[in-house]
Amino acid sequence: MVRRTRFNDSDCPVARSVDAIGDWWSLLIVRDAFDGSRRFGEFQRSLGVAKNILSTRLRVLVAGGILDVVPASDGSSYHEYVLTPKGKDLFPVIVALRQWGEGHFFEPDEPHSEMIDRQRRRPLRVLEVRSADGRRLDPDDTIVNKVNQPRTPTGTRPE
Structure with missing residues (x-):
């Protein structure tokens, strides 16, 4: 497997931004979050992405402070993904x-x-x-x- 080049310590703001959200799945997840998607299944249905890829991208977006994991708004045992202020700044x-x-x-x-x-x-x-x-x-x-x-x-x- 090819190792990904990291830019998280670059002096270029574009490079650091691409490092955080630079693959197409991550940008499409953020787009869907702006459109109201909140649950794993909603993202998966909208994007048609494999569950393992979606799971990885969501984890990276949460670790990067772009999405946050919160209890489901309907009170169920599920959780939801919501944009953080940092994520909303991607608008x-x-x-x-x-x-x-x-x-x-x-x-x-x-x-x-x-x-x-x-x-x-x-x-x-x-x-x-x-x-x-x-x-x-x-x-x-x-x-x-x-x-x-x-x-x-x-x-x-x-x-």
Whole structure:
């Protein structure tokens, strides 16, 4: 079996995030949790994933503080999985992936699930990255200040 590379001590926030939730099953479990799934069987039916894989992914998400295990809301002896505050903070990530998928993997008239504002019953606006002063930013408008690399007085790296 190939050993998985770990990024939990990387100085890159993207690498650490991928380390925590980077496989597709974990992201789909989080998506389903946002959609209201709480029990093992609900996740299994929705995803069609093998029980051993689901069990492993749920355990990793709980250990990572993304999901919590709580007693079943109906008072039965079962338990349920609920998003923690850390897990709920993944909401913009799920919305961004959804919107990216809508824009790149569906024809304009092709039907697909749609996320709507519960109160207004309208589709969401497309997410945008904004500067601290409110300007819309694109990739060319940003730089990453990497750790342990020399900086010039303007914050750029020497060539």
